[in-house]
Amino acid sequence: MGQVDGKVAIVTGGASGIGAASAAILAREGAKVVVTDIDVSGGTAVAARIANAGGEAVFLEQDVTDEARWEEVVAETERRFGRLDVLHSNAGIARRCLLVETPLEDWRRVQAINLEGVFLSLKHAIPAMRRAGAGSIIITSSIAGIFGTPLNAAYCATKGAVRLLAKSAAAECAVLGDSIRINTIHPGVIDTPLWTKFGGEVPGLPEQLAEAWALLGRPGTADEVAAAVLFLASDASRYMTASELVIDGGLTGGRIRPPRPETSPKAQPA
Numbered sequence: 001m002g003q004v005d006g007k008v009a010i011v012t013g014g015a016s017g018i019g020a021a022s023a024a025i026l027a028r029e030g031a032k033v034v035v036t037d038i039d040v041s042g043g044t045a046v047a048a049r050i051a052n053a054g055g056e057a058v059f060l061e062q063d064v065t066d067e068a069r070w071e072e073v074v075a076e077t078e079r080r081f082g083r084l085d086v087l088h089s090n091a092g093i094a095r096r097c098l099l100v101e102t103p104l105e106d107w108r109r110v111q112a113i114n115l116e117g118v119f120l121s122l123k124h125a126i127p128a129m130r131r132a133g134a135g136s137i138i139i140t141s142s143i144a145g146i147f148g149t150p151l152n153a154a155y156c157a158t159k160g161a162v163r164l165l166a167k168s169a170a171a172e173c174a175v176l177g178d179s180i181r182i183n184t185i186h187p188g189v190i191d192t193p194l195w196t197k198f199g200g201e202v203p204g205l206p207e208q209l210a211e212a213w214a215l216l217g218r219p220g221t222a223d224e225v226a227a228a229v230l231f232l233a234s235d236a237s238r239y240m241t242a243s244e245l246v247i248d249g250g251l252t253g254g255r256i257r258p259p260r261p262e263t264s265p266k267a268q269p270a
């Protein structure tokens with residue numbers, strides 16, 4: 001029996017990276033998955049890979065900034081699969097730019113996808129989960145929603161905002177008596193195509209950052225983040241709402257990687 005057997009899930013930004021891994025693990029653990037993205041070929045390939053592995057998935061083209069399309073995606077999910085139990089609101093973009101050089105248009109694009117897209121996802125998924133009787137929503141924030149990083153102002157602003165948007169929405173659902181849990185995940189440096197777009201001009205940037213900052217000394221994988229999504233989607237996390245799960249190899253908790261064994265104090269003669 002899978003950990004999310006019989007549940008119906010929507011995963012946004014599901015064509016690539018963390019979203020693709022999340023769609024795959026949810027399907028492997030028994031969910032029917034609606035993969036959505038603006039990337040049609042990538043999203044179609046993810047749904048096909050899930051089907052080839054014996055899972056159930058469908059791809060729907062979706063720009064998360066388009067409210068009318070949110071109505072259609074939720075309606076189509078209920079039409080095909082009868083209900084909506086899980087939403088992984090994950091689509092996001094990053095732009096590496098000095099704050100004083102950030103064009104307003106770029107700032108607005110990052111807000112539109114990373115923040116307004118999440119707002120629209122909540123606005124349209126919550127009523128469907130009420131109809132289903134319960135639900136779990138997982139929002140992909142970031143360690144950049146916990147502390148500030150340079151060349152990243154627009155992104156940090158959105159990732160911090162969705163952290164509290166999730167808590168507010170979770171509180172509202174609780175007050176209204178809904179069995180809908182809403183939590184954020186905060187990945188650290190994760191090896192996905194996002195880094196090509198964010199810092200592609202700096203070779204090995206994710207490896208450099210992880211080596212310098214993460215206690216575990218390496219970037220994480222999309223699968224390692226998806227494992228946390230599965231936990232929050234499943235009933236194993238039933239006592240968690242308005243919470244934050246950090247998956248960052250110890251980057252925020254420790255900040256300074258321990259010395260290598262050969263330079264460790266324990267290796268020095270007494």
Ligand SMILES: NC(=O)c1ccc[n+]([C@@H]2O[C@H](COP(=O)([O-])OP(=O)(O)OC[C@H]3O[C@@H](n4cnc5c(N)ncnc54)[C@H](O)[C@@H]3O)[C@@H](O)[C@H]2O)c1
Binds near residue numbers: 015093094191
């Ligand atoms: N990779 C990391 O180190 C890292 C760390 C922390 C948080 N995150 C967050 O994880 C999430 C997934 O990122 P990823 O690393 O897998 O990157 P990715 O670039 O591999 O995937 C992002 C996906 O979002 C899609 N997308 C972009 N704009 C969209 C729109 N308007 N509507 C629908 N889909 C859209 C893209 O087509 C892509 O498939 C993002 O929210 C990102 O901010 C990533």
